[in-house]
Amino acid sequence: MDSPRRNPRKCSALPAVLLLCLAAVGCGSSARHFGRQAFRRHDYETAQMFFEKNKDKADRNFVLYNLEWASAAFEGGDYLTARRALETAAEVMRGYGGSTEGIISLIANESAKMFKGDPFERAMANFYDGLIYYRWGDYGNARAAFHQALMADASSAEDHREDFAVAQFMIGKCYQKLGEPDNARISFEKARKAYPDNPYFSGKALRDHNVLIILQLGKAPKKIAAGPAGSLDDRVRGNYRETRAKVYANRKLLGASSCAVDLLHQAKTSGRTAKDTIQAAKGVAKTGLFAAAAATQDDTSAGLLLAALLMPAQADLRQWDLLPGEIHVVSAKLPPGSYTFKVEFFADGKRMNDFRQVWHYVPVEEDRDTLLVFRSGRNKANGHMPPRQNPVFRAENDEDLASAPQN
Amino acid sequence: MSVKPKALIPVVIMAVAMVCGCVDYGRVAVDSEDPFHGSTLDSKDLLSTAEKMARGIVRIPQIATADKPPTVAFARVTNRSSQPLDTDLYLEEIRTRLIKHTGGKLIFLDRARSEEVLRERELKRTGEVTASSKKAVLGADYFLTGSIRSVDKGSGRVRSTATFCRFRLTDAETMQIMWEDSYQVKKIGKQGVWDR
Numbered sequence: 277m278d279s280p281r282r283n284p285r286k287c288s289a290l291p292a293v294l295l296l297c298l299a300a301v302g303c304g305s306s307a308r309h310f311g312r313q314a315f316r317r318h319d320y321e322t323a324q325m326f327f328e329k330n331k332d333k334a335d336r337n338f339v340l341y342n343l344e345w346a347s348a349a350f351e352g353g354d355y356l357t358a359r360r361a362l363e364t365a366a367e368v369m370r371g372y373g374g375s376t377e378g379i380i381s382l383i384a385n386e387s388a389k390m391f392k393g394d395p396f397e398r399a400m401a402n403f404y405d406g407l408i409y410y411r412w413g414d415y416g417n418a419r420a421a422f423h424q425a426l427m428a429d430a431s432s433a434e435d436h437r438e439d440f441a442v443a444q445f446m447i448g449k450c451y452q453k454l455g456e457p458d459n460a461r462i463s464f465e466k467a468r469k470a471y472p473d474n475p476y477f478s479g480k481a482l483r484d485h486n487v488l489i490i491l492q493l494g495k496a497p498k499k500i501a502a503g504p505a506g507s508l509d510d511r512v513r514g515n516y517r518e519t520r521a522k523v524y525a526n527r528k529l530l531g532a533s534s535c536a537v538d539l540l541h542q543a544k545t546s547g548r549t550a551k552d553t554i555q556a557a558k559g560v561a562k563t564g565l566f567a568a569a570a571a572t573q574d575d576t577s578a579g580l581l582l583a584a585l586l587m588p589a590q591a592d593l594r595q596w597d598l599l600p601g602e603i604h605v606v607s608a609k610l611p612p613g614s615y616t617f618k619v620e621f622f623a624d625g626k627r628m629n630d631f632r633q634v635w636h637y638v639p640v641e642e643d644r645d646t647l648l649v650f651r652s653g654r655n656k657a658n659g660h661m662p663p664r665q666n667p668v669f670r671a672e673n674d675e676d677l678a679s680a681p682q683n
Numbered sequence: 684m685s686v687k688p689k690a691l692i693p694v695v696i697m698a699v700a701m702v703c704g705c706v707d708y709g710r711v712a713v714d715s716e717d718p719f720h721g722s723t724l725d726s727k728d729l730l731s732t733a734e735k736m737a738r739g740i741v742r743i744p745q746i747a748t749a750d751k752p753p754t755v756a757f758a759r760v761t762n763r764s765s766q767p768l769d770t771d772l773y774l775e776e777i778r779t780r781l782i783k784h785t786g787g788k789l790i791f792l793d794r795a796r797s798e799e800v801l802r803e804r805e806l807k808r809t810g811e812v813t814a815s816s817k818k819a820v821l822g823a824d825y826f827l828t829g830s831i832r833s834v835d836k837g838s839g840r841v842r843s844t845a846t847f848c849r850f851r852l853t854d855a856e857t858m859q860i861m862w863e864d865s866y867q868v869k870k871i872g873k874q875g876v877w878d879r
Contacts, residue, residue: 363767370723371872378877389877405767417767424765430837431874549840550876 311344315598318656320352331361336377339365340391340594343401347598351651355408362405366424369398382554386507386592396542397596398428399440406446407490411647419450433547441470442490442536442603445477452483453645467536474534476607485607487640491521491533491619492651494601497540499593505566507559508552509591511543514601517623518631518652523606524618533604540601558589600651612642621652633657722844722870723766724831732848732866733776739864740777740827740852741785749788755852756792756823764833764846773848774827792823823855840878845869 311326327348330341346361368374374390381389392398406421425443429436438444448463468477476482495514502510521533565584569577615638621631633656640646714727740746746753757778760770778791793800800820807814829850836843851863 372874372878374878375875378875381877386877392878409767416762416770420762420765420767424767427765427835427837427842431839551878554876 308341308344311348312598315348315351318351318653320348323348324352324354324357331364336374336388336390337594338390339368339393340596343393343397343596344598346401346404347596350404350408350649355411359405359408362401362408366398366401366405369393369401369428370424381592382551383588385588385590386551386555387590387594389592391592391594393596394543395429395432395546396440396539397599399425399443399542400539400596400599402428403440403443403446406443407647407649410446410450410645413644415450415453419447419454422446422450429542431547432542433545436542436545436547438466439470439545440537440542441467441474441477442605444470445536445605449482449488449645471535474536474605476531476534476536476605482607485609486644487525487530487608487610487646487648489523489530489533489606489608490647490649491523491604491606492600492602492649493518493521493533493604493621494652496595496597496599496601497543498597499595501591501593503556503591504559505562505589507555507562507589507591509593511540513540516601516652518621518628519602519624520622521604521606521650521652522620522622523608523650524620525608525610525615527616527618530608530610531606533606535602536605537603538601539599539603555589555591558587562587562589610640610646612640614639617648619650630654630658631656722842722872724764724768724846724848724868728846728848728866728868729773729776731868732773732850733780735866736777736850736864737780737784740781740862741788743852743862745861746785746788752788752790753824754790754792754821755825755827756794756855758826758828758853760828760850761830764831765835765844766833766846768831770831773829773831773850777827777850790821792821794823825861826853826855827851828853840874840876841871842874843869843871 307326307329311323314320314323314326324345327341327345330337331345333341342361342365346358346365349355349358349361368390369392374392378389381387393401402421402425406418406425409415409418409421422443426438426440426447429438429440429443431437432439444463444467448460448467451457451460451463464477464482468474471477494516497511498514499509499511502508523530523533562584565580565587569580569584572580617633617635617638619633619635621628631652631654633650635657638646638648714730757771757774760774762768762770781789782791803812804820806812807817827850829848831846831848833844833846835845845867846869847865847867849863849865852861853859854861
């Protein structure tokens with residue numbers, strides 16, 4: 277039987293409408309894509325410009341858009357904007373809204389819910405907030421923000437609820453500034469419990485120090501699908517090699533960095549909850565349908581296969597991937613003045629020359645602590661010619677760049 | 684089996700609606716409840732605190748029956764709660780209500796502008812700018828200060844936060860506390876299963 281002749285005019289609107297849909301989806305996605313590209317090449321102003329386009333978009337990724345905007349603003353030194361973005365994100369992360377989307381996510385794909393981040397991501401949002409307050413000398417609000425970071429971590433697995441050591445350490449620093457030595461001592465003790473080998477977690481040593489350096493190493497732990505039919509999420513270490521840093525001030529070694537929190541460890545110890553049980557059940561059901569479709573030899577096989585394909589069980593793989601992999605600290609005492617700070621990063625004990633950073637005219641103030649935050653990255657603040665433009669060196673891929681002879 | 688183009692129209696409309704999202708904006712009262720509920724202080728708590736403190740200060744006998752309007756300066760409000768707060772906003776909101784409702788029974792000193800005021804006075808006295816009158820800088824009779832603290836507890840998905848906003852008026856000569864009051868609120872929240 278011949279199919280009825282189609283009226284071309286009735287069909288012509290359809291491609292245009294579909295294109296409009298794609299364009300509407302594409303605009304937000306491309307801004308994030310370009311923003312991340314700019315972030316990775318340390319062009320934080322451009323990254324901020326792209327991420328800002330999405331900051332008011334009231335969809336299930338609202339928190340993620342603001343966290344990305346906050347990351348770019350923070351790394352670029354625009355602390356007012358970073359604070360605003362972090363506060364906007366944190367209000368939703370701390371709140372109890374999004375129930376409609378949440379209920380849908382229990383039945384459909386998990387990513388239907390409003391993104392609020394894993395416990396360590398919530399903790400990091402508050403940690404950055406605290407760093408900004410600390411930098412401004414507002415130790416009361418800084419203490420409150422670091423306390424919020426600890427509270428975010430409190431929903432982790434039972435044995436790992438007070439191990440966000442860098443927040444404990446910063447609370448201790450705040451208490452020192454607020455003139456509460458007993459509370460400071462307790463906080464430093466809690467930090468030492470998680471990282472006993474960190475020499476900077478000894479309160480006594482820090483009392484006279486006026487320079488605090490926070491070093492962000494590597495890349496955020498990568499979220500991957502795991503479990504039956506990819507219904508659960510897991511984390512693996514981000515792709516980076518630096519494991520340590522040394523900081524120099526006016527060519528004198530200030531100190532070697534020591535890990536204050538490993539975000540992969542935090543991610544892995546978030547613990548499983550009832551939500552994961554529901555996800556696993558969805559995954560098992562989906563796997564079962566596939567198996568049943570394979571085993572059935574009759575007409576119902578196609579129906580079972582379709583049901584298996586359509587059944588939503590995918591884990592939510594959204595993440596705040598502009599975070600670092602680890603946070604390290606260095607603490608020291610310096611007379612007030614202007615300094616040249618050099619930061620060297622190391623992988624397996626070897627210096628990574630293309631990761632060296634040099635920052636000139638950094639002031640150390642007289643009447644308050646100087647807080648410096650550095651982030652590792654290739655060819656950031658070192659004036660190196662980009663390898664692919666170097667007339668002497670040619671590399672096939674990043675592995676070669678890392679192992680190339682360095683001067 | 685062929686699909687008629689007309690049958691696709693509702694699907695396309697749904698797709699467009701989903702892509703555009705459900706946008707919902709509107710102006711609401713400052714003291715309305717936030718839609719995303721949390722266990723921390725919000726604008727409604729700020730206004731309630733300011734209102735309660737202002738009513739309490741107006742009734743102090745030393746202020747209600749003073750021959751001359753007493754002068755009040757702000758001192759720092761300490762934030763000892765678990766929530767970063769703009770503590771100056773609380774003092775400013777209390778001041779706004781007091782100025783509005785006391786009709787001049789209290790004089791507030793703008794110590795935040797001290798530097799600009801002293802500079803302007805210097806310029807007037809050296810004749811660099813005109814001066815319609817010369818007055819003495821007022822000293823404070825009282826300091827308005829306070830503290831915000833909280834007690835936080837959490838277990839699994841449930842979290843409770845009890846916040847205490849305490850304000851006091853201190854005599855700037857004798858250090859005597861003339862008045863003190865507090866606004867207390869406790870909020871309990873339970874995260875959804877989907878929220879970890």
